[in-house]
Amino acid sequence: MSGTLVLVRHGQSEWNLKNLFTGWRDPDLTALGIQEAETGGQALADAGLKFDIAFTSVLKRAQDTLRIVLDKVGQPDLETIRDVALNERDYGDLSGLNKDDAREKWGEEQVHIWRRSYDVPPPGGESLRDTGARVWPYYMTEILPRVLRGETVLVAAHGNSLRALVMVLDRMSKEEILKLNLATGVPMVYKLNADSTVASKQVLGDMSGAH
Numbered sequence: 001m002s003g004t005l006v007l008v009r010h011g012q013s014e015w016n017l018k019n020l021f022t023g024w025r026d027p028d029l030t031a032l033g034i035q036e037a038e039t040g041g042q043a044l045a046d047a048g049l050k051f052d053i054a055f056t057s058v059l060k061r062a063q064d065t066l067r068i069v070l071d072k073v074g075q076p077d078l079e080t081i082r083d084v085a086l087n088e089r090d091y092g093d094l095s096g097l098n099k100d101d102a103r104e105k106w107g108e109e110q111v112h113i114w115r116r117s118y119d120v121p122p123p124g125g126e127s128l129r130d131t132g133a134r135v136w137p138y139y140m141t142e143i144l145p146r147v148l149r150g151e152t153v154l155v156a157a158h159g160n161s162l163r164a165l166v167m168v169l170d171r172m173s174k175e176e177i178l179k180l181n182l183a184t185g186v187p188m189v190y191k192l193n194a195d196s197t198v199a200s201k202q203v204l205g206d207m208s209g210a211h
């Protein structure tokens, strides 16, 4: 067994609340989002986890979630690396549009395909595969080596950039990833084997209401 990797999706953002496609736009957390981050942080504190380093995106909602989590685990000054590679999937022309309006315009099925399929990009944006094409190499070169050295690493990022990682860690098929939604603020604790496969996964909270 080597180290520990903790993934957490940012708490609810203003645009999650307004039901808008967000992508690389940069809204703040809502009051609920702040609470979700606090709950996730508390769960990590209760589990006794201490981190060696944290990674996040260049977007506020992920950085603010990370700050709240680090306060809860008593490590407010932890070394943190911010990288665009961990940003949310770029939603292209859909960014800023209401998801229900988009369903009315293009139909429920098409919008679901854009939101959750593996390789169909939204107009002008990234598919999950495209997102993975930047997330996976970053994970392989910057994050995984630390975990394999035995470190405990925290990653605060986004619904789809984390789906790309979870797909690989959990060895999910293109069909399985279609159904996966990650809850906001719920940490996933992975222990990795020395060959970088998953030894165990523990979800510290409730994923069932995620959409």
Ligand SMILES: O=C(O)[C@@H](CO)OP(=O)(O)O
Residues within 6 Å of the ligand: 016, 020, 021, 022, 023, 024, 088, 089, 091, 115, 159, 160, 211
């Ligand atoms: O709008 C977004 O950027 C994402 C995450 O909130 O939305 P979806 O869950 O539809 O992929």
